[in-house]
Amino acid sequence: xxxxxLGSMTLRSMxxxxxxxxxxxxxxxxxxxxxxxxxxxxxxxxxxxxxxxKCPADAIVVSKEERNWSIDRFRCVQCGACIDACPKNCLxxxxxxxxxxxxxxxxxxxxxxx
Numbered sequence: 001x002x003x004x005x006l007g008s009m010t011l012r013s014m015x016x017x018x019x020x021x022x023x024x025x026x027x028x029x030x031x032x033x034x035x036x037x038x039x040x041x042x043x044x045x046x047x048x049x050x051x052x053x054k055c056p057a058d059a060i061v062v063s064k065e066e067r068n069w070s071i072d073r074f075r076c077v078q079c080g081a082c083i084d085a086c087p088k089n090c091l092x093x094x095x096x097x098x099x100x101x102x103x104x105x106x107x108x109x110x111x112x113x114x
Contacts, residue, residue: 027097030095030096030097031095032095034095034096034097035078035080035093035095036078036093036094036095036096036097036098037073037076037078037093037094037096037098038060038071038076038078038082038083038091038092038093038094039091039092039093039094040069040071040090040091040109041090041091041092042069042090042109042110042111042112043090043112044088044089044090045069045088045090045111046087046088047062047063047064047067047069047111048062048087048088049062049064050085050086050087051082051083051085051086051091052082053085054081054082054084054085055076055081055082056077056079056081057075057076057077057079058075059071059072059073059075059076059077060072060076060082067110067111067112067113068108068109068110068111069108069109069111070106070107070108070109071106071107072104072106072107073098073101073105073106073107074101074104078093080093
């Protein structure tokens, strides 16, 4: 019986599309439930600091004096608390795979005066 099962699996795999991809050259589309990474639309940001206070991982730092918004992507747990708390809705979650990193970096974003 095992030989029949193996034969049917072999024939089925020859007739269908392969399950694997050539990863560096082909990527799967991001699923709709993937949280991804936090993106700040700086043209709407007022540097209120609510996102910094609501972040459970302390990944966001807001500096009004220097007009700087920064996020430590290695500390971020993609919970979405900062996005829900933002009064101007300038934060969003980018549903894409983040590229692999070998060094810890902090993304600093300069917010221009309006």
